[in-house]
Amino acid sequence: MTxxxxxRRRMIEDMQVRNLxxxxxxxxxxxxxxxxxxxxxxxxxxxxxxxxxxxIHLSTTGMSWAGFNVAVCxxxxxxxxxxxxxxxxxxxxxxxxxxRLPVILxxxxxxxxxxxxxxxxxxxxxxxxxxxxxxxxxxxxxxxxDIDSGRMLIRIDRGKGGRDRYVMLSPQLLGALxxxxxxxxxxxxxxxxxxESRPLGPSVLQAACRAARTAARLGKPVTVHTLRHSxxxxxxxxxxxxxxxxxxxxxxxxxxxxxYTQVAATTIGNTASPFDRLKLEEAGPA
Numbered sequence: 001m002t003x004x005x006x007x008r009r010r011m012i013e014d015m016q017v018r019n020l021x022x023x024x025x026x027x028x029x030x031x032x033x034x035x036x037x038x039x040x041x042x043x044x045x046x047x048x049x050x051x052x053x054x055x056i057h058l059s060t061t062g063m064s065w066a067g068f069n070v071a072v073c074x075x076x077x078x079x080x081x082x083x084x085x086x087x088x089x090x091x092x093x094x095x096x097x098x099x100r101l102p103v104i105l106x107x108x109x110x111x112x113x114x115x116x117x118x119x120x121x122x123x124x125x126x127x128x129x130x131x132x133x134x135x136x137x138x139x140x141x142x143x144x145x146d147i148d149s150g151r152m153l154i155r156i157d158r159g160k161g162g163r164d165r166y167v168m169l170s171p172q173l174l175g176a177l178x179x180x181x182x183x184x185x186x187x188x189x190x191x192x193x194x195x196e197s198r199p200l201g202p203s204v205l206q207a208a209c210r211a212a213r214t215a216a217r218l219g220k221p222v223t224v225h226t227l228r229h230s231x232x233x234x235x236x237x238x239x240x241x242x243x244x245x246x247x248x249x250x251x252x253x254x255x256x257x258x259x260y261t262q263v264a265a266t267t268i269g270n271t272a273s274p275f276d277r278l279k280l281e282e283a284g285p286a
Contacts, residue, residue, distance in 0.1 A: 007044060008033075011082045018081075031074035043078060048088050051075055059095075068095045101259070102229035103220050110230065113222065116215035122208040124180040125191045125200065128154075129224050131173040133231035133249055136206065136224035140199040142190040144181070149174055156250065165250050232260045 008029060015025045035054055036043040058068055072094050080089035105113065110130065117123035129139045138156050146155040152169040177190075186192055191200040205224050213222040220226075228249070235245050246257040 007042070007082070011078055014081045015077070027070055028074035028077055031071045032078045035071070035075060044083055048091055051079075051092055055093075065095050065097050102233075103222075103226050104233045105218070105220065105222065105226060105230045107234075109216075109218055109220070110227075112216040113212050113218060116212040117208055119208065120180055120183060121191055121200070122205060124176055125205055126208065126212075126224065126227060127173060127176055129205075130227035130231050131170040132167040133228050133235075134167070135228060136202045139224065140189075140191055140202055140205065143188065144186060144190050146190070147174075147177060163250060165247065167248050229260070232257070236260050 011029060011032065012025060015028065020028070032043050035046070035051075038054055038057065039046055039050060055068075055072075058071060063071075072092060076089045076092050079085045079092070114123060114127060117126060125139050128134065128142070129136065132154050134156065141157070142154070143157075146157065147169065148155065149169065152171070152174070153166045154169050156165050156167060158164060186196075188197065189199040192198065193200045193204070202224070209222045209224060209226075213220075232245055232249055235248070236242065242257055242261070243254065245260070246254050249257060251257045
């Protein structure tokens, strides 16, 4: 769209009327210009088949999912708003975000990982994340009063979506928490930051994960969420009902929890094929 200055101006004016940010405006203009340059034609002379061919081209270049959809947004805006071809906008599809299988640590890898965290507070917080399947935001906002040793439960106050829930308190984790409490005596937050009136920052725990992964010589990326993924997968492999895992993780939708069935190796390996139920006569040599 470099040669069609009036067309570029119209598009910018349309974006300004709709209060799109300057950054978005530049991205959209650049994306439409790239589209026009690809065909060496003015973009208002191109149609739906050209857009589809261009999308195929973008997908072959290795463009990221986010970058691809920025280009789609720009083209939908240009054709739908600036050119007024509203009927074709819904026929310009977005790319679906790829869903990758979560990284899972084995029991041996977890033991090596925890042993490689030298700081007692960080190690105990990361153990809590795995033992209860917590998000990093839930771990750092725990308070001593949330640990209910009488009922062997941990209360998660306002988890994702503002929902409260209870998760199990592992006896082994309880022992680790008591040792940690005797050493540090936290008051308001179970895992306080440098300023004890504030909780530990999530970035601090993520940095501890990276350092421990390196020290333990693990070949997999490790974040606090990796510990949560491992918790869910190990429960599933141990035979825990997926609906219970859903409640423990605080998932609103069972389909979110169901993806762990794709990485639960023992569950897959222990599932009998329907072929095994067939009663076949042993065939002789042909």
